[in-house]
Structure formats: structure tokens, C-alpha cells
Amino acid sequence: MKKDGKKKSKTRRDTRIASAGLDPHGNGGIINPPVYHTSTVLFPTVKDLKRAVDDPFNNIYYGRFGTPTSIAFEEAVAEIEGGEKAIATSSGLAAITCALTAFLKSGDHLLVADTVYEPTRKFCDGLLRGFEVETEYYDPLIGGAIAALMRDTTRVVFMESPGSLTFEVQDVPAIAAAAKERGVVSILDNTWGTPLFFRPFEHGVDIAIEAATKYISGHADAMLGVIITNEPHFKRLKTVTVALGNSVGPDDCYLGLRGLRTLAVRMPRHQETGLTLARWLADRAEVARVLHPALPSDPGHELWKRDFTGSSGLFSVELHPVAREKVVAMLDGFELFSMGFSWGGFESLILPMEPHYSRSATSWEGKGPLLRIHAGLEDPADLVDDLEAGLKRLG
Numbered sequence: 001m002k003k004d005g006k007k008k009s010k011t012r013r014d015t016r017i018a019s020a021g022l023d024p025h026g027n028g029g030i031i032n033p034p035v036y037h038t039s040t041v042l043f044p045t046v047k048d049l050k051r052a053v054d055d056p057f058n059n060i061y062y063g064r065f066g067t068p069t070s071i072a073f074e075e076a077v078a079e080i081e082g083g084e085k086a087i088a089t090s091s092g093l094a095a096i097t098c099a100l101t102a103f104l105k106s107g108d109h110l111l112v113a114d115t116v117y118e119p120t121r122k123f124c125d126g127l128l129r130g131f132e133v134e135t136e137y138y139d140p141l142i143g144g145a146i147a148a149l150m151r152d153t154t155r156v157v158f159m160e161s162p163g164s165l166t167f168e169v170q171d172v173p174a175i176a177a178a179a180k181e182r183g184v185v186s187i188l189d190n191t192w193g194t195p196l197f198f199r200p201f202e203h204g205v206d207i208a209i210e211a212a213t214k215y216i217s218g219h220a221d222a223m224l225g226v227i228i229t230n231e232p233h234f235k236r237l238k239t240v241t242v243a244l245g246n247s248v249g250p251d252d253c254y255l256g257l258r259g260l261r262t263l264a265v266r267m268p269r270h271q272e273t274g275l276t277l278a279r280w281l282a283d284r285a286e287v288a289r290v291l292h293p294a295l296p297s298d299p300g301h302e303l304w305k306r307d308f309t310g311s312s313g314l315f316s317v318e319l320h321p322v323a324r325e326k327v328v329a330m331l332d333g334f335e336l337f338s339m340g341f342s343w344g345g346f347e348s349l350i351l352p353m354e355p356h357y358s359r360s361a362t363s364w365e366g367k368g369p370l371l372r373i374h375a376g377l378e379d380p381a382d383l384v385d386d387l388e389a390g391l392k393r394l395g
């Protein structure tokens with residue numbers, strides 16, 4: 001928080017979360033930034049107009065470039081994620097597509113983890129392919145051996161760890177180091193880890209993505225993304241993000257900033273409840289395996305322990321093969337677990353998933369139905385009761 005124009009130095013993480021991006025004394029002492037709804041920004045003189053036009057990165061210039069509300073959100077996320085700069089986007093997917101577009105052109109080669117969020121894959125296989133960018137998917141367990149896949153034309157390596165739906169943990173430091181050595185830009189979708197549980201820049205990543213729609217907003221009421229980076233990549237990212245027409249609603253920025261304030265309180269609860277459910281499910285006869293990197297039985301556990309400081313509430317469970325109508329009865333009958341996309345809010349969710357369709361460098365070998373679970377903020381004992389009743393419906 002700025003006081004007399006100064007930032008407090010060397011405070012601990014939770015203190016910074018409580019104050020990052022705030023400037024109450026620049027705003028009549030009001031603690032939160034106002035929600036500015038605007039397209040037009042007025043300039044009193046030609047000199048002021050020229051100054052803004054000449055340096056749109058450092059001046060409030062036009063609604064699409066940012067407002068004090070979006071800037072407060074960006075400053076806060078950059079500080080908490082550990083980067084120098086952040087750019088808010090209209091969704092998590094927009095953060096991904098803007099970041100990729102910023103560093104790729106026709107003829108380039110792009111390396112993408114096979115287990116990325118499916119719409120990321122669709123963007124690569126659709127729009128980027130149309131623009132003659134070649135995407136090569138890599139096994140998320142490849143580690144430093146990714147160097148062998150890098151060509152003269154490789155410009156970007158895109159990671160997401162753990163992977164969507166199946167939660168493979170990547171050796172992010174090894175992949176980022178291999179990229180750095182060859183001048184390849186490394187991008188990480190850090191939505192699962194959040195800035196609390198994985199520190200992208202300390203692990204060598206150039207650009208981090210947060211789908212702030214999830215845990216940062218935390219209440220299932222905003223669509224918001226953010227690209228976090230350091231100075232060398234900032235101007236290019238901002239220029240492309242603006243050029244693509246990205247603009248963030250001020251109310252969503254406000255919700256993102258408000259959600260961020262309680263991130264450090266909510267995440268341990270998501271973690272604890274997630275682990276309670278995962279451990280309980282792992283002991284059930286109906287369950288073939290639980291895919292959760294914080295369980296010692298998980299293949300990614302050692303890497304997770306080395307690089308992460310916690311786990312979020314999202315994981316998957318593979319059931320033993322069972323008739324489809326039984327799974328439908330299980331899912332339809334839940335009282336607390338709802339079916340719906342997204343995650344990271346206060347509510348518990350469950351969704352049937354089919355990773356077969358979104359893998360090409362690897363294959364999903366699961367034999368039974370795969371369910372993705374998000375552990376919300378309800379009482380874990382009630383959630384266990386709901387799961388127990390659901391498993392009974394499997395017969």
C-alpha cells in the first residue's frame with residue numbers, strides 16, 4: 001500500500017496480499033480503488049494529449065489501455081506472483097492466446113504440453129495452424145529432454161503444470177532452463193498452483209498466466225485473466241494484447257482485486273478439503289486411482305514436493321469400469337457437488353471428463369470413467385457424505 005507515495009519494504013507475503021495495488025491516499029483516503037467505467041479519457045491541453053499518445057504504457061490514455069481499476073489489479077497480481085508487470089485480460093483464455101500471439105509468426109515452431117487446457121490446444125490447432133505456426137505437443141514428463149525437440153525456428157514453449165484433467169507435474173525449472181539457453185520464450189499456465197503454491201519466476205519461467213476467473217477471483221462471478229512478466233517482455237505483450245482489442249471490464253477487475261485479498265485464507269481450505277476428499281476416495285473400492293500430485297502415490301508427487309508449496313482443490317478420480325447409466329445416476333443425484341465448468345470458486349463441482357480426445361503426444365490409458373472434482377469451501381464432512389451416497393448409486 002502506498003503511504004505518502006512510498007511502498008512499504010520487505011513485508012511478508014500475506015501482508016503484501018492485503019495491501020498490494022492499493023493507493024488510498026491517492027484517492028481521498030478511500031481504501032479500495034474506485035471502479036472506473038470509461039472509454040474516454042480527456043486531456044486538458046495538447047501537451048498532455050501528446051504525452052499520453054507518446055507513452056501509452058505509462059499514462060491513462062484510453063479505456064482499452066487500462067484504468068486506475070485495472071492498473072490496481074495488475075500491480076497487485078504482479079507483486080503477488082513475483083513478476084515486474086501484469087496485463088489484465090478479458091478471460092484466462094485471452095491471457096493465453098494474447099501471450100502466444102505476441103511471440104509467434106508464420107513459420108515458427110511452438111512446443112506445447114500435451115496436457116494443456118483443451119481450448120489452448122484448440123487455439124494452437126486452429127488459429128495458429130491457419131497462420132502457419134507449427135505446434136508440436138510434448139509429453140509433460142519430458143523434463144530437460146525437451147531440448148532435443150527445440151529447432152532453430154522454435155520460439156515458445158508453453159507449459160501447464162499440473163496438466164488439465166490428469167494433473168501430470170512438469171519439471172518446469174528444467175524446461176524453462178532449456179528454453180532460456182536457446183532464446184525460446186517460456187510461458188506457464190499457473191492457474192492450478194496460484195501465486196501462493198508455485199512461484200513461476202523463481203523457477204525460471206518468462207511469462208506466467210493466471211486464469212483469474214478461478215482462485216484469484218474465487219467466487220465464480222467474474223471472467224478475468226492476467227499475464228505476468230518481467231520488463232523485457234512487457235511492452236511486446238501489452239502492445240499485442242491491446243492490438244487484439246482486449247479490454248477488461250472494471251467490475252471484473254474490482255472483483256479480481258477483492259478476491260485476491262482473501263486468496264491466502266481460502267487456498268489452505270481448498271487444499272485441506274481437496275486432500276480430505278482425495279484420501280477418502282483413494283480408499284474406496286469403487287475407485288481405481290486418484291490423480292492428485294499431493295498424494296504420495298501420485299507419479300508427480302516428488303516433483304510437486306520439490307517445486308510447489310501447496311495444492312489447490314482440483315483433482316481427478318478414475319473409477320473402476322462401470323456402466324454409464326450408473327455414473328449418470330451418481331452424478332445426477334449429488335446434493336452438494338454440482339456439474340458445471342470452471343473451478344476455483346467457493347462451490348464444489350464434479351464433471352465427467354474424457355482426456356482421450358485432447359492428447360496426441362501421449363495417450364490416456366484410463367479404463368474407467370474419469371471425474372474431475374473441485375473441492376469448495378463447504379464443510380468437508382458434508383462433501384464426504386455426498387460422495388459416499390454418490391458411490392452407493394454406482395451399485
Ligand SMILES: Cc1ncc(COP(=O)(O)O)c(C=O)c1O
Binds near residue numbers: 164189213214342343
Ligand atoms: C488451466 C486453465 N487455464 C485457463 C483457463 C481459461 O480461463 P477462462 O475460463 O477464464 O478463460 C481454464 C479454464 O477452465 C483452465 O482450467
